[in-house]
Amino acid sequence: MGGVHPPENKFAEKCAIERLDSPDTVAIPLSQHLGAPAKVIVSKGDKVLAGQLIAKGDTFISANIHSSVSGTVAKIDDVIDASGYRRKAVVIKVDGDEWLDEIDRDATLIKECNLNKEEIIKKISELGIVGLGGATFPSHVKMMVPKGKKAEYLIINGVECEPCLTADHRLMLEKGEEILVGISIQMKALGVDKAIIGIESNKPDALAHLQKLADGYKGITVEALKVKYPQGAEKQLIKALVNREVPSGKLPIEVGCVVHNVGTALAVYEAVQKNKPLIERVVTVTGKSVKKPSNFMVRIGTPVSALIEAAGGLPEDAGKVINGGPMMGKALNDLEAPVTKGTSGILIFTREETPRPPEQNCIRCAKCLTICPMGLEPYLLAVLSDKKRLEECEKERIMDCMECGSCHYICPSGRPLLDQMRVGKARVGKMIRERSN
Amino acid sequence: MSVLTVSGSPHLQANQSVGKLMYGVVFSLIPAMLVSFYFFGLAAILVTLTAVVSCMAFEFLIQKYLIKGPLTVFDGSAIITGVLLAFNVPANLPLGIVVIGSAVAIGMGKMTFGGLGKNPFNPALVGRVFLMISFPVQMTIYPKPQAFNTALTDAVTGPTPLTVLKDGVSRGESVSDIMLQLPDSFSMLMGNMGGSAGEISAIAIILGGLYMLFRKIITWHIPVVYLATAFVFAGIFWLVDPEVYADPVFHLLTGGLMLGAIYMATDYATSPMAPRGMIIYAVGCGVLTIVIRLFGAYPEGVAFSILIMNAFVPLINKAFKPKRFGEVKNG
Numbered sequence: 112m113g114g115v116h117p118p119e120n121k122f123a124e125k126c127a128i129e130r131l132d133s134p135d136t137v138a139i140p141l142s143q144h145l146g147a148p149a150k151v152i153v154s155k156g157d158k159v160l161a162g163q164l165i166a167k168g169d170t171f172i173s174a175n176i177h178s179s180v181s182g183t184v185a186k187i188d189d190v191i192d193a194s195g196y197r198r199k200a201v202v203i204k205v206d207g208d209e210w211l212d213e214i215d216r217d218a219t220l221i222k223e224c225n226l227n228k229e230e231i232i233k234k235i236s237e238l239g240i241v242g243l244g245g246a247t248f249p250s251h252v253k254m255m256v257p258k259g260k261k262a263e264y265l266i267i268n269g270v271e272c273e274p275c276l277t278a279d280h281r282l283m284l285e286k287g288e289e290i291l292v293g294i295s296i297q298m299k300a301l302g303v304d305k306a307i308i309g310i311e312s313n314k315p316d317a318l319a320h321l322q323k324l325a326d327g328y329k330g331i332t333v334e335a336l337k338v339k340y341p342q343g344a345e346k347q348l349i350k351a352l353v354n355r356e357v358p359s360g361k362l363p364i365e366v367g368c369v370v371h372n373v374g375t376a377l378a379v380y381e382a383v384q385k386n387k388p389l390i391e392r393v394v395t396v397t398g399k400s401v402k403k404p405s406n407f408m409v410r411i412g413t414p415v416s417a418l419i420e421a422a423g424g425l426p427e428d429a430g431k432v433i434n435g436g437p438m439m440g441k442a443l444n445d446l447e448a449p450v451t452k453g454t455s456g457i458l459i460f461t462r463e464e465t466p467r468p469p470e471q472n473c474i475r476c477a478k479c480l481t482i483c484p485m486g487l488e489p490y491l492l493a494v495l496s497d498k499k500r501l502e503e504c505e506k507e508r509i510m511d512c513m514e515c516g517s518c519h520y521i522c523p524s525g526r527p528l529l530d531q532m533r534v535g536k537a538r539v540g541k542m543i544r545e546r547s548n
Numbered sequence: 549m550s551v552l553t554v555s556g557s558p559h560l561q562a563n564q565s566v567g568k569l570m571y572g573v574v575f576s577l578i579p580a581m582l583v584s585f586y587f588f589g590l591a592a593i594l595v596t597l598t599a600v601v602s603c604m605a606f607e608f609l610i611q612k613y614l615i616k617g618p619l620t621v622f623d624g625s626a627i628i629t630g631v632l633l634a635f636n637v638p639a640n641l642p643l644g645i646v647v648i649g650s651a652v653a654i655g656m657g658k659m660t661f662g663g664l665g666k667n668p669f670n671p672a673l674v675g676r677v678f679l680m681i682s683f684p685v686q687m688t689i690y691p692k693p694q695a696f697n698t699a700l701t702d703a704v705t706g707p708t709p710l711t712v713l714k715d716g717v718s719r720g721e722s723v724s725d726i727m728l729q730l731p732d733s734f735s736m737l738m739g740n741m742g743g744s745a746g747e748i749s750a751i752a753i754i755l756g757g758l759y760m761l762f763r764k765i766i767t768w769h770i771p772v773v774y775l776a777t778a779f780v781f782a783g784i785f786w787l788v789d790p791e792v793y794a795d796p797v798f799h800l801l802t803g804g805l806m807l808g809a810i811y812m813a814t815d816y817a818t819s820p821m822a823p824r825g826m827i828i829y830a831v832g833c834g835v836l837t838i839v840i841r842l843f844g845a846y847p848e849g850v851a852f853s854i855l856i857m858n859a860f861v862p863l864i865n866k867a868f869k870p871k872r873f874g875e876v877k878n879g
Contacts, residue, residue: 115562117560117562118560195554274560346873346874350873356873356874356875357874358874358875359872359873359874359875360874361874429552430552430553431552431553431554431555431559432552433557433559435557437557437558437559437560438557438558438559438560439557439558440557440559441557442552442553442554442555442556442557442559443552443554444552444554446552458559460559464559465553466553467555467561468561468565471566471620471623471664472566472620472662472663472664472665472666473665474566474569474625474664474665474816474817475665475816475817475821476569476816477816477821477822478564480821480822480870481767481823483870484873485872485873485874486870486871486872486873486875487870487872488821488822488869488870490821491821507869508872511872511873511874514557516557516558516560517558519558519561520558520560520561520562521562521564522561522562522564523562523564523565523566523568523569524565524566524665525561525565527556529556529557529558530556533556
């Protein structure tokens with residue numbers, strides 16, 4: 112159902128992942144995941160090692176945060192993060208690159224995993240693994256199947272349907288074995304015997320590579336998916352792979368599925384087999400006028416400006432810098448914002464690409480409704496939320512909107528449909544919370 | 549350092565605009581326009597030009613001096629209204645009447661409601677129906693089609709096939725006798741028959757429709773369902789008594805049904821939004837068209853049936869929602 116076909120522009124798909132040296136200082140935000148911010152456990156002046164726990168996630172939906180570098184805690188203060196708001200972060204002055212002893216930094220593949228279910232989940236939780244596809248939902252929470260529900264399938268998201276981004280693509284090509292071991296560990300933790308890796312057919316090399324490797328693992332299959340946006344959205348992916356529809360307002364477990372990103376599978380491997388917490392990730396830096404489009408392995412907390420520098424510097428004609436892809440990414444208001452667990456790409460638009468087209472009357476062409484992957488009526492929801500008719504918004508299922516942006520993308524009148532719906536969603540969300548109080 | 553923009557996602561916009569869609573429709577109208585110029589000659593060219601120019605002029609004047617809002621006269625929509633209005637009137641209609649029709653179409657049909665996208669009724673049809681009621685004589689004298697016609701006012705005139713049928717049936721003649729006086733289906737398919745300027749050639753209109761489908765300007769729902777409904781509904785009567793009711797192919801090819809189903813009923817602003825709603829609306833159009841043709845006072849019913857169904861669109865939009873994701877529980 113629905114979907115759009117924005118130009119793919121995957122400039123960096125042939126660029127192998129490059130390791131970026133740690134910068135002089137890193138700022139590690141305490142809120143890099145969905146849920147409550149972690150509670151800081153270090154203080155100014157403390158010496159920390161790479162991989163050391165610096166903040167604890169102590170509520171059910173939260174995640175631990177570790178230092179990504181070795182050095183001294185310079186301050187614990189508000190920094191502007193990728194959301195544009197000031198949020199608490201641990202700022203660390205880097206000194207050398209010493210890691211915690213228990214972290215195995217050797218590249219040898221370890222296939223065997225003798226831990227049981229609970230031990231695996233405990234490790235994933237302790238080492239701060241969150242979903243790396245963008246939503247940064249704490250991974251250990253997803254692995255605890257609620258009572259009365261049963262997981263049948265582990266679905267691995269290698270779709271990367273956002274234009275421009277190539278981080279997952281490169282990971283699949285370069286870390287295929289590790290990803291597959293990670294998947295089998297996740298299968299064990301979930302108690303499922305079937306895992307499906309979904310990859311869009313515009314990545315034939317990754318498809319072929321994982322297909323070949325998957326032959327060596329029991330229960331793991333690889334499926335090619337049609338290229339369309341948002342094919343990688345959780346509910347759409349489940350529908351495409353196992354033909355089940357997650358009911359409105361429910362989680363994938365409702366239809367027996369748990370979805371993880373390929374990057375998360377790798378992080379799980381590294382956590383469980385190598386004791387490595389989530390302190391670095393792959394970030395694509397790209398754009399039409401970027402000199403050297405790249406995929407960097409960077410430490411969490413590195414300022415975005417350092418990544419742009421490494422990719423050839425901010426182009427003369429830069430008009431917008433986006434954290435993420437062009438469809439769902441957030442425009443940055445400060446290039447010193449740190450890379451977090453959820454940063455999949457830094458996209459630089461030229462001034463030409465930046466402006467929005469002028470807004471015109473809605474001509475009722477129904478394109479927004481035809482392409483909406485959730486079967487909503489964006490033209491109507493935009494008007495209803497503008498008029499603050501919140502009850503009607505709720506009835507027309509505004510909360511089902513996942514903010515994929517397809518409606519705004521397709522609108523020939525250039526109407527900011529998603530902007531209006533976001534406001535509506537926030538208001539309806541508040542209304543629902545107040546009702547239940 | 550340069551100044552960076554911050555705005556909400558998405559940051560990409562499809563290569564689409566109102567103008568592109570509207571000029572796409574205008575482009576798709578070219579075959580039908582050529583057929584009308586071929587059969588009705590200079591007269592058809594003049595009527596079309598007059599309608600287009602006056603529609604654009606009225607839109608401009610109203611926006612500039614009455615609404616004092618932004619000018620959208622070049623977005624192509626006024627051109628479409630002009631062309632469709634011209635297609636819906638006899639090619640020898642006095643040009644003054646064409647100007648009046650354009651004023652009503654754009655003024656009453658479109659701008660009073662706030663312009664493009666806000667009008668409940670198809671503007672070209674509003675203009676056409678206004679003219680039918682106000683100038684019943686001039687609106688029912690149709691020139692006879694002649695290849696490479698250069699005549700302006702002294703053209704030979706003749707009735708449309710639907711008028712011949714209606715009159716014949718009311719005189720008690722059998723349909724098979726009436727059909728002998730009419731062009732064969734092939735001629736009608738090509739457009740060699742009496743009728744409004746642009747409605748005559750089914751084949752040229754279908755061509756334009758296919759182009760619009762290909763460019764994704766319209767979807768198949770409304771035209772296909774409208775035509776299919778009219779065909780089946782007319783077919784039922786024909787099967788009951790072929791001597792009183794004409795065959796369904798005849799109905800499809802005459803009286804602007806093609807033009808109506810492909811161009812007038814698919815007008816964005818005045819047709820439903822969701823596919824299911826489009827189907828209901830198109831069924832309504834098809835049934836009403838045949839009911840008016842067979843039992844009404846007018847020989848043809850496309851314009852009225854579309855306007856009637858236009859009025860139901862807000863209700864249809866409320867009642868027929870798109871299929872929501874996650875509505876049906878399964879698995």
